[in-house]
Amino acid sequence: MSLHEEVAEEVLDDLTPGADERRRLEAAFEAVRGRAEDALDEYGFDPDVVLVGSAARDTWLSGDRDIDIFILLPPTLDRDRFEEVGLDVGREVFPDGHVEYAEHPYVQGEEDGYDVDLVPCYDLEDASDVRSAVDRTPFHQEYVEQNGYEGFGDDVRLLKAFARGAGVYGSDLRTRGFGGYLCELLVIRYGGFQDVVEAAADWSSPVEIRLQEPTRELEGPLVVVDPVDSDRNVASVVHVDSFSRFVEASRDWLEDPTEEAFRQREPEPIDEEGLGSYLEDRDTGVYAFVFRAPDVVEDQLYPQLRKTLDSMEEELERRGFDLLRTSTFAGDRCVLLLETNVDRQSKVERHEGPPVDVRSHAEEFRDKYADDQEVTGPYVEGGRYVVERPRRHPSVESYLESDDVYDLALGRQIENEIRDGYTVYVDGDCGELLDEFGAEFGRHLHPR
Amino acid sequence: MSLHEEVAEEVLDDLTPGADERRRLEAAFEAVRGRAEDALDEYGFDPDVVLVGSAARDTWLSGDRDIDIFILLPPTLDRDRFEEVGLDVGREVFPDGHVEYAEHPYVQGEEDGYDVDLVPCYDLEDASDVRSAVDRTPFHQEYVEQNGYEGFGDDVRLLKAFARGAGVYGSDLRTRGFGGYLCELLVIRYGGFQDVVEAAADWSSPVEIRLQEPTRELEGPLVVVDPVDSDRNVASVVHVDSFSRFVEASRDWLEDPTEEAFRQREPEPIDEEGLGSYLEDRDTGVYAFVFRAPDVVEDQLYPQLRKTLDSMEEELERRGFDLLRTSTFAGDRCVLLLETNVDRQSKVERHEGPPVDVRSHAEEFRDKYADDQEVTGPYVEGGRYVVERPRRHPSVESYLESDDVYDLALGRQIENEIRDGYTVYVDGDCGELLDEFGAEFGRHLHPR
Numbered sequence: 061m062s063l064h065e066e067v068a069e070e071v072l073d074d075l076t077p078g079a080d081e082r083r084r085l086e087a088a089f090e091a092v093r094g095r096a097e098d099a100l101d102e103y104g105f106d107p108d109v110v111l112v113g114s115a116a117r118d119t120w121l122s123g124d125r126d127i128d129i130f131i132l133l134p135p136t137l138d139r140d141r142f143e144e145v146g147l148d149v150g151r152e153v154f155p156d157g158h159v160e161y162a163e164h165p166y167v168q169g170e171e172d173g174y175d176v177d178l179v180p181c182y183d184l185e186d187a188s189d190v191r192s193a194v195d196r197t198p199f200h201q202e203y204v205e206q207n208g209y210e211g212f213g214d215d216v217r218l219l220k221a222f223a224r225g226a227g228v229y230g231s232d233l234r235t236r237g238f239g240g241y242l243c244e245l246l247v248i249r250y251g252g253f254q255d256v257v258e259a260a261a262d263w264s265s266p267v268e269i270r271l272q273e274p275t276r277e278l279e280g281p282l283v284v285v286d287p288v289d290s291d292r293n294v295a296s297v298v299h300v301d302s303f304s305r306f307v308e309a310s311r312d313w314l315e316d317p318t319e320e321a322f323r324q325r326e327p328e329p330i331d332e333e334g335l336g337s338y339l340e341d342r343d344t345g346v347y348a349f350v351f352r353a354p355d356v357v358e359d360q361l362y363p364q365l366r367k368t369l370d371s372m373e374e375e376l377e378r379r380g381f382d383l384l385r386t387s388t389f390a391g392d393r394c395v396l397l398l399e400t401n402v403d404r405q406s407k408v409e410r411h412e413g414p415p416v417d418v419r420s421h422a423e424e425f426r427d428k429y430a431d432d433q434e435v436t437g438p439y440v441e442g443g444r445y446v447v448e449r450p451r452r453h454p455s456v457e458s459y460l461e462s463d464d465v466y467d468l469a470l471g472r473q474i475e476n477e478i479r480d481g482y483t484v485y486v487d488g489d490c491g492e493l494l495d496e497f498g499a500e501f502g503r504h505l506h507p508r
Numbered sequence: 509m510s511l512h513e514e515v516a517e518e519v520l521d522d523l524t525p526g527a528d529e530r531r532r533l534e535a536a537f538e539a540v541r542g543r544a545e546d547a548l549d550e551y552g553f554d555p556d557v558v559l560v561g562s563a564a565r566d567t568w569l570s571g572d573r574d575i576d577i578f579i580l581l582p583p584t585l586d587r588d589r590f591e592e593v594g595l596d597v598g599r600e601v602f603p604d605g606h607v608e609y610a611e612h613p614y615v616q617g618e619e620d621g622y623d624v625d626l627v628p629c630y631d632l633e634d635a636s637d638v639r640s641a642v643d644r645t646p647f648h649q650e651y652v653e654q655n656g657y658e659g660f661g662d663d664v665r666l667l668k669a670f671a672r673g674a675g676v677y678g679s680d681l682r683t684r685g686f687g688g689y690l691c692e693l694l695v696i697r698y699g700g701f702q703d704v705v706e707a708a709a710d711w712s713s714p715v716e717i718r719l720q721e722p723t724r725e726l727e728g729p730l731v732v733v734d735p736v737d738s739d740r741n742v743a744s745v746v747h748v749d750s751f752s753r754f755v756e757a758s759r760d761w762l763e764d765p766t767e768e769a770f771r772q773r774e775p776e777p778i779d780e781e782g783l784g785s786y787l788e789d790r791d792t793g794v795y796a797f798v799f800r801a802p803d804v805v806e807d808q809l810y811p812q813l814r815k816t817l818d819s820m821e822e823e824l825e826r827r828g829f830d831l832l833r834t835s836t837f838a839g840d841r842c843v844l845l846l847e848t849n850v851d852r853q854s855k856v857e858r859h860e861g862p863p864v865d866v867r868s869h870a871e872e873f874r875d876k877y878a879d880d881q882e883v884t885g886p887y888v889e890g891g892r893y894v895v896e897r898p899r900r901h902p903s904v905e906s907y908l909e910s911d912d913v914y915d916l917a918l919g920r921q922i923e924n925e926i927r928d929g930y931t932v933y934v935d936g937d938c939g940e941l942l943d944e945f946g947a948e949f950g951r952h953l954h955p956r
């Protein structure tokens with residue numbers, strides 16, 4: 061047995077659910093199914109209530125507390141009726157549950173410590189008939205079951221835990237990483253955990269895995285054509301940085317197989333002292349732009365935060381401030397964290413005009429600035445007119461605290477919050493955020 | 509009479525040498541010629557000693573104190589003998605004179621307040637036989653005399669004074685502007701002062717004036733093919749900024765004809781108070797890099813100074829310091845004057861590595877930095893590895909005062925002086941230079 065196999069076997073002991081855990085999950089599922097079937101009786105039809113996802117395929121990680129249970133409703137129901145039945149049943153099964161929204165609403169509730177998504181979907185014969193993303197799930201289930209093998213669950217568990225260790229497990233829009241179904245498909249494609257990792261160590265983007273011929277061009281560093289939908293890249297959410305970290309982790313594992321690779325690494329929270337010495341060592345400008353978090357799920361929030369942060373970065377660069385690093389995270393408040401090379405520039409900025417020998421433009425430019433007491437020039441340099449104008453915001457702080465930030469491409473929901481008020485913490489003042497965001501600051505300040 | 513003509517006429521009164529001045533110059537020339545012919549007698553040949561240049565063509569400006577007198581030696585003399593005769597005669601004519609070096613040595617002396625260049629050249633039949641640049645002068649003389657017209661001298665005087673007013677009169681390598689012969693050719697080409705200026709207001713580089721067909725491709729914003737040498741651009745020394753200032757001055761004159769246009773504008777010297785308020789208004793970094801001037805003529809010095817300054821600028825930009833403006837000037841000391849946007853940056857700099865998925869490069873990069881306690885990273889950003897390294901010179905001052913400046917492309921003679929020692933004056937400390945260089949600082953700080 062190779063060292064890699066030995067370590068993997070060791071790790072699997074912890075990753076694989078034991079008999080008790082399986083029984084308990086099974087019991088939770090049965091309880092929900094029972095109540096759901098009772099509730100459905102009232103509607104006069106008798107649909108299947110099925111366990112789907114990793115729990116159903118025996119690819120779930122010990123300790124996972126999420127179960128997906130689907131209610132397969134007849135395709136003859138129209139959309140409104142379908143949603144109504146789904147929600148009514150959900151509310152009867154989980155009187156204390158709450159409604160979540162994906163492509164359509166569903167109820168989330170708790171059963172014996174498990175978080176249960178109780179999701180209605182159409183019971184279809186053919187994958188080409190799917191009406192929404194969740195309708196695809198039973199077909200995914202079928203594909204994985206047909207292509208699994210003895211020991212398949214172990215390989216998938218290893219791969220999931222490995223991706224988690226690399227910080228890239230999950231297809232949510234915060235992580236932008238490797239979801240469960242993608243992990244299963246990779247194991248099917250390459251034949252096992254070790255085979256996936258050996259391939260990934262040599263991946264060069266774009267990597268395309270055709271489990272069937274795609275019907276359109278699919279983009280991303282990793283393209284895995286969904287075997288049940290030729291239009292769809294299962295890995296579409298995988299960001300190039302998640303892809304890269306997975307590749308990097310694969311090389312590390314091949315070179316040095318340790319249990320560490322499967323351990324979720326929590327960033328070391330940073331304290332005021334750590335922040336202080338960081339600032340002193342670097343002499344950069346550190347800015348936290350903070351506002352109240354809007355009431356939306358992470359999958360809606362993070363794309364907006366990133367869009368806002370990108371726009372802010374771009375605008376600062378345009379104003380001559382070089383960025384070293386940025387990141388964004390949220391709890392009750394949202395934080396856009398920016399680190400700049402300098403905190404202020406001179407009070408003047410060069411502004412290049414037209415070549416002097418392009419007469420009409422040159423004369424227009426000169427007339428515009430000739431009597432402006434605030435500018436230096438126009439003077440001639442390299443055959444062009446140049447003026448030096450007062451810089452609107454000599455400091456990063458001045459810019460961030462000005463109304464000019466409202467001109468940024470702000471995400472819709474966060475724009476409202478920002479307009480309601482925001483605070484800019486500068487350098488050491490960021491210490492006030494460490495109680496709430498110590499770990500996130502830790503991850504930002506010591507990136508890997 | 510148009511307003512332009514009126515003003516020009518007015519100005520000409522001052523520019524045109526009066527009868528006394530003409531007689532005095534003629535007398536000075538005759539005195540030098542007499543002594544030169546006496547000296548030449550000893551050698552047993554009887555060459556012509558002639559007045560050349562603007563004095564000979566009646567295109568000189570009243571008050572000019574420079575006379576060029578050429579000794580036309582037989583082309584049968586070999587180079588060594590030619591130089592020997594030239595120098596011996598020169599020394600006899602001007603016992604207190606001194607030797608200058610152009611393409612070959614000659615003697616410069618004083619006669620009745622005039623600075624006289626007494627230059628030997630070959631007496632050739634045909635311009636295609638010229639052996640050095642000075643041999644061309646008699647042919648220039650001939651061309652201008654043949655193409656002049658009634659009032660030509662006045663037009664040339666106006667143009668010279670006009671170029672001087674624009675700060676671009678002179679083909680020396682400090683000015684990089686419009687020399688006397690070039691002014692004459694422009695007047696010949698366009699037909700008069702006003703015609704030159706009307707054309708120049710609309711010049712768009714490159715401007716080519718073919719007084720004959722060129723025999724090779726000539727470059728520069730202004731190309732004037734020498735009528736006596738088809739290989740040569742008479743305006744080759746004209747820098748794009750001199751070209752642009754001339755164009756600009758032409759437009760100004762057309763729009764608003766004033767005597768001011770012909771007045772040499774001396775920059776307002778700046779004092780410590782002026783420097784102080786300049787610095788406060790701008791919050792830039794001002795640095796004067798100062799060293800002893802090497803013992804070379806300006807035509808050798810300025811190209812070296814500019815080369816050094818360019819190299820310094822480039823290096824500072826490479827290190828992330830944006831330049832606002834630079835200039836260089838010299839007296840007993842040389843000054844490289846630089847103004848930067850910021851005086852210091854953070855202590856760290858980003859260094860981008862290879863894409864993570866280019867395995868061999870990525871592994872090499874990571875291995876190189878993985879255990880380096882001085883760097884942050886390697887971390888992944890946009891699919892590439894990035895590290896942040898300590899910046900070698902966080903401040904401009906630290907760079908300028910370090911031995912790294914010896915790696916610049918330094919001009920040959922000034923390299924020796926710099927290695928002998930230099931001083932960096934920062935911001936207000938530059939005040940110490942204002943006694944010597946107040947005007948030059950004035951021109952730099954208030955450019956036009």
